[in-house]
Amino acid sequence: MPLPSAYCPNYYSIDDILATQERSPSKFLLNVPKMGKLNPSEGEIDLKAGTTLELPTWLVLEICTGRQPIVMPDLPKIYKESYREILKADACATFKTRFRQLMDLADNSISDPSVQQRLDTLERRLFRDSYNARTKLNAWLIESGATIEAANMVVNHKKRKRIDVEDLIN
Incomplete structure (x- = not known):
């Protein structure tokens, strides 16, 4: 053949x-x-x-x-530009957009099981990790008795004063 x-x-x-x-x-x-x-x-x-x-x-x-x-x-x-954006929507671009949505969900939802049921395995794991991290951050901010203080270098730093142009001319 x-x-x-x-x-x-x-x-x-x-x-x-x-x-x-x-x-x-x-x-x-x-x-x-x-x-x-x-x-x-x-x-x-x-x-x-x-x-x-x-x-x-x-x-x-x-x-x-x-x-x-x-x-x-x-x-x-x-x-044209509007179509280029559509063509750029490969898996990475789609994942970045979806990742931002997952972070918003983890910040704003109070362990709603219906939210987690709609997610696939990777998204569920990311959601759970970000939710746990957000919970730990909130606990640290609320329960922590330590206050955040400015460093001595920042406190002692003196800014230069602006020189008025009219003072130089006179």
């Missing part, structure tokens, strides 16, 4: 032409005569400068790289 050959595009193949029809938004920089059919919503014969159309990416690459570019390619929606 022969192995299938690697993909080699054929210039005249209809399938290859259709496979490369990915479109990208582009803005025309110049008036283009007799190309109004590309924008059927206008109904004009010529394409005017400033018209935005979605053209095949291969075509945009060809007509924007000449001496005088005809179009300016725009970033597709997938690469």
Whole structure:
């Protein structure tokens, strides 16, 4: 059984032409005569400068790289800022967000069993550890008779006084 050959595009193949029809938004920089059919919503014969159309990416690459570019390619929606944030939401980003929510739950909930039932094993362990740490901190703050005092260096530190600019001039 022969192995299938690697993909080699054929210039005249209809399938290859259709496979490369990915479109990208582009803005025309110049008036283009007799190309109004590309924008059927206008109904004009010529394409005017400033018209935005979605053209095949291969075509945009060809007509924007000449001496005088005809179009300016725009970033597709997938690469715009709002979509980049969505794409950045990998497991680490999702875990960081979930971790903050778990810490808030541990600080604010009073051992509500329904909260813990909705958590998976890792989240339950993090919740329990943070709840215990918060409880120990509160106990130390309440029961501790020791007061926190400023260090001698901080107490004895004298700040320099501001010199008034008017005093220097007079």
